[in-house]
Amino acid sequence: MSSNSGGVRVIDEKTSLFVIAGPMFLELLLNILLNNMDTLMLSHYDENSVGAVGNANQVLFLFIIMFNIIATAISVVVAQYLGAKKYDEMNKIYTLSLLVNLVFGIVLSAFLVLGKGFITSFLHVSPQMLPDAQTYLNIVGGGLFLQAGYNVMLQILRCNGYTKIGMYISIAINLINIGGNYCFLYGPLKHLNLGVAGVGISTVTARVVALAFAICFFYAKKIGKISLKTLAPFPGRLLGKMIKIGLPSAGENFAYSFYQMVLLSFINTMGNDSVNARVYCNSLIAFSMVLASSTAMANQIITGHLVGAGNEEAAYRRVFKTLKVTLPITVGIAALNALSRRSL
Incomplete structure (x- = not known):
């Protein structure tokens, strides 16, 4: 990737998929590690806290997908405009x-705070897990509105060729x-005996x-300005x-996440051990999707960029080339998980 004078890195047909996907792979891996670290550290503190945070996170993931309506759209629109060299827009x-x-994030954050009673009731959260x-x-x-802003800024940086920055931020x-x-x-x-509250404070911080x-990097590299x-x-x-x-892409993920939330509401009626088991299983399953997700985003x-530059044929070839590489690997990882289920 080369750079122009405005801080925008040029992405074209010669750009290697794995040059872009590599940093994203590590970034997603670190994000999963972040969630798993909460689970792991809480498991040594209180098992009920694991299930409580697992219930809350299922709801939070659903809302984060809603933020991806705009985040997904901007990855397409910005890439196309940059490919067409429409820098003035x-x-x-x-x-x-x-x-x-x-x-949108502020509205949804307010709903989560004000509607938490309804949400936990819908999920049938057990009395032992309810307070946490x-x-x-x-x-x-x-x-959660902070995540909404970050999702957009990260997509802006990625589309301008700065894919490693997400990895560095994830490490931090x-x-x-x-x-x-x-x-x-x-x-x-x-x-202070804050427990789950302390974990929540760490996450928000x-x-x-x-x-x-992300905002500081955006201005430091002179990518553009927010006005x-x-x-x-x-x-x-x-x-x-x-x-x-953005709506069709986010809608597909939303439907799956909502299904998982409904499924969790049934599992909650089966006892705390079942809830905790699901949390641990989901943590392992998430690793199977890292490669596919990172290559898909790249x-x-x-x-x-190729479509924006009018090179639709190259874009078409790129999609199927990526599919041929990632599909067998993803299936292999899923099969390995299934075969190793007892030892895991």
């Missing part, structure tokens, strides 16, 4: 996507989260740092286009 797209996702689940929803759910927030968890559960802040770092002035007059047609692009960025 970029600041409008950046500002619109960040503003819409932050406002609601506490976690209060803290992490209340700060992992260290912050693990350090915070240790302090609250076993370290100098143990006397890590997300504050992640969003701040409300670019939205006058309001680009309603552009917003409609982004929703039209492929989306490259094909977006």
Whole structure:
């Protein structure tokens, strides 16, 4: 990848898939490690806390998918505009996507905080897990708008060719989260007896740092600027286009995540041990999807640039080339999980 004077890295037909996907693979791996570290550290603190956070996280994942409507759309729109060299439109797209996702995130965060009683009742969370689940929803759910902003900023950086930055941010927030968890559960802040609340505080703190770092990097590399002035007059047609692009992709993931949430509501009636077992199994299953997810995101960025540049034939070939490489590997990993289920 080469760079132009505006801080935008050029992505074309010669760009290697794994040059883009490699950092994303490590980033997703670190994100899964982050979630698993919460589970692992809480398992030594209180088994009921594992199930409580597992219940809360299932809801939070569902809401994060909603943020991906805009995040997914921007990965397509930005890539196409950059491929077509429409640099004068970029600041409008950046500002619109960040503003819409932050406002949407604040609304959903408020719903999580105010509606936590209804949510935990729908999930049939056991009385032993209920206080911790609601506490976690209060803290992490209340700060979920930070994730909404970060998702957009990360996609902007990726589409401009800075795919490694997400990996570096993931390393930083992992260290912050693990350090915070240790302090609250076993370290100098143990006397506060915050437990799950402490884990939630660590998670929100890590997300504050992640969003701040992404914004600082955006300006440091002179990729563009975020300004409300670019939205006058309001680009309603552009917003409609982004929703039209992002909704089908996010809708598919939303349906699957909602199904998982309904399934969890049944598992909650089977006892705390069943809930905890599901949390541990999901942690292992997530690793099977890392390669496919990272290559899919990288492929989306490259094909977006190719389509924007008018090279549809190369984009078509790239999609099927990626599928031929990743599908056998993903099936192999899933089979390995199944065969190793007893030892795992």
